[in-house]
Amino acid sequence: MTRENNELIYIWDAYCGWCYGFSSTLGKLHANHPELPLSVWSGGLFTGENAQPIGAFPHIAAANARIGELTGAEFGAAYDELLEKGDAVMDSEAAAAGFAALRAQAPERSAELASAMQRAFYQDGKSLSEPDTYREIAAQFGLDAETAVTFMNAPGTAASVRNEFIRVSRLGVQGYPTLLLRKGDSLYQLGGGSTTLDALEERLAGVLG
Incomplete structure (x- = not known):
């Protein structure tokens, strides 16, 4: 079966902890399938009234513990300090603009650039x-x-x-991260969050036949 018209589409948000946890699995899947182009689109999790200081979201610490447990992702001391202070504003529109600026120069490395942004935030505590x-x-x-x-x-x-x-909202994406496969004119959801590499491979194989 030809895969010329197939494409992976990764929907993420720079301030999404589950996206941070999923990034390693995504990288491995993409390395296993260099024949599949990978596009990365920003979804916009913290925009408008939701672009607030991190302290406005008290569930984040518990969520991070769960993310680490299920994905092995590690959160840095600088980020933990930022979380404790609670005044850093998470603005997904600004982060998406920064990502678009990096992606414009190296679209084929979009997933790597996204991971680098999340390391800057979740490990080094830097503003996006x-x-x-x-x-x-x-x-x-x-x-x-x-x-x-x-x-x-x-x-x-x-x-x-x-x-x-x-464009992301029109795809009907319900949460981040979401990994899709475009096969011809159809879209198939492969997984995201805590989905394992084996599960992604199984779903991918099932769709591609």
Whole structure:
């Protein structure tokens, strides 16, 4: 069976702890299937009235413990300090703009760039609204840091990000992370969150036949 028209689509949010936990599994699946292009779209978890200080979400600490238990993800001391202080604002629109700026230079490395952003937040406690965070990530990947920051702050980027959020909502995605397979004109949900690599492989094989 030809796989020329097949594509993996990963729906994530930079401030989603379950996405952070899932990133390693996604990386392994993608490495196993280089024949499948992988697109990464931002969903917009903390936008509008939900873009609030992390302390406004008291469930996060317990959720992180569960994420670590099920996925093996580790949360850094700098992040734990940020969580304890509780005043860092999680703004998914700003983070999605930063991701779009990095992705524009290296779309084929989108999943790696997403993981790097989440490491910056969940391990190093860095804001995903700050240009310097993207300068550092760009440098790690050999990208042009100032081009990334200019793109992030460009007038059209915010509108483009909001359109991406709308495109994701039209897919009917109910939560993050969600990994989809586009096969021809059809979309199939493969999993996300605590879904194991073996389970993803089984579902993928089932859809592709």
